[in-house]
Amino acid sequence: MVSPLVGYIPLSGKHMDEQFKDLQKQHGDIYLWRMGTQVMVFLHSYQLSKKPSAVVLFSTVRRRKCSDLWSLLLMVRNPVCNWKQRQHLHTNRRFSLRQLRDQGMGKSSLVSAIQKQARELVEALKGQASKPERIPRDLRVAVINIIWHMVANLIDGYLLDIEASKDDPDTIRTERDLCILILDLFFAGSETTVGTLAFMFFYLANHPEVQRKFQAEIDEVLPKGTLATLEDRSRMPFTEAVIHEVLRVSSLASLGIPHVAVRDTTLGGYLLPKGTIVWTAALTMHHDPRFWNDPEKFMPERWLDDQGKFATKKEGFLPFGVGKRVCVGESLVRMELFIISTAIFQSLSVSPPPGSKVDVSPVPGNPFIKTPRQEKVCFTIRE
Ligand code: HEM
Numbered sequence: 001m002v003s004p005l006v007g008y009i010p011l012s013g014k015h016m017d018e019q020f021k022d023l024q025k026q027h028g029d030i031y032l033w034r035m036g037t038q039v040m041v042f043l044h045s046y047q048l049s050k051k052p053s054a055v056v057l058f059s060t061v062r063r064r065k066c067s068d069l070w071s072l073l074l075m076v077r078n079p080v081c082n083w084k085q086r087q088h089l090h091t092n093r094r095f096s097l098r099q100l101r102d103q104g105m106g107k108s109s110l111v112s113a114i115q116k117q118a119r120e121l122v123e124a125l126k127g128q129a130s131k132p133e134r135i136p137r138d139l140r141v142a143v144i145n146i147i148w149h150m151v152a153n154l155i156d157g158y159l160l161d162i163e164a165s166k167d168d169p170d171t172i173r174t175e176r177d178l179c180i181l182i183l184d185l186f187f188a189g190s191e192t193t194v195g196t197l198a199f200m201f202f203y204l205a206n207h208p209e210v211q212r213k214f215q216a217e218i219d220e221v222l223p224k225g226t227l228a229t230l231e232d233r234s235r236m237p238f239t240e241a242v243i244h245e246v247l248r249v250s251s252l253a254s255l256g257i258p259h260v261a262v263r264d265t266t267l268g269g270y271l272l273p274k275g276t277i278v279w280t281a282a283l284t285m286h287h288d289p290r291f292w293n294d295p296e297k298f299m300p301e302r303w304l305d306d307q308g309k310f311a312t313k314k315e316g317f318l319p320f321g322v323g324k325r326v327c328v329g330e331s332l333v334r335m336e337l338f339i340i341s342t343a344i345f346q347s348l349s350v351s352p353p354p355g356s357k358v359d360v361s362p363v364p365g366n367p368f369i370k371t372p373r374q375e376k377v378c379f380t381i382r383e
Pocket of ligand 1: 147184185186188189190192193196252253255256257258319320321322323324325326327328329330332333
């Protein structure tokens, strides 16, 4: 519905994904959307999203009042932060990245924690084998336990920083900020990872031929009963292809986090005045026929070259966002998806309940995160 007073309200009854695709068809790769008094710009172009002028945009910032991610949900006003708030945000982001790296993000020290959770999850799935069941809550528990593993160490580092700067009147380290940081990590890192893994189970249930190839690679590379480590990634191109294809088709964080022009910025020939909110729509890029043949098809092979090698970089692929606020959990998620999925499909197969297909369309109504439905699937123990 378009009205001069309230702007555009998505009331057509179609899923938001479809509405964005329609809007892109109608208005092109960059357009403005007014909802009430809020003016937002939507970017559907991979090239525009990677432009330096897009990269300088920051996410919505009011960290001292409430968490970024919460402020997004509450749609707070005045999203452009002042210099001090920005300084604060960067320092906190740098701190979390450094801590996460030191504690093992992207390194093998986190591997054993992920393997432990993967083993427990496999046992839980075995416990519900051979009957149609929903994905058990053990998946969420596993993902949350892995975040806790990192956060426990991060808390120690942060508290030491608070102690060291307690006499500094300008300190930007407070216990409240620590709480916000932790909340952000749990909020941003749990449902996204759980949802991606659930979508993986659903897509593999509907595509037994892909699942067989995936399992054949696991069986060839990993001795029975051995869980994967990061070193195995280079020897498992089809596994990498499955993971990337799942990230593409599921596009969990379909709109990312809104970025805000911190100064007047020109993008795609348009002037974006300071304060404009900009959304980067990964979901439309991930289904854009300019980058993907048969974009609606689940086809991990598209990630492999003629020699069967995994082709790392692909245009049109932005599951973790872009620019200064790109996802801080990317390396962790990649480790989790690799270790957990190979552990599960080494021991189990998944299929839809007899005579049906799994509905892989997301739960309607949430434009920010694409949540998988509570579908039932059958896990069976592999001989
Ligand atoms: C499949 C899983 C995940 C997906 C698809 C995903 C995707 C994203 C995307 C698209 C953004 C916005 C980037 C931008 O603004 O350009 C983001 C931000 C963020 N992600 Fe993730 N994410 C995932 C998992 C995680 C995990 C496991 C963690 C940490 C434990 C995490 C922590 C964060 C944080 C803290 C931000 C905000 C960064 C900032 O504001 O500077 N994410 N994520």
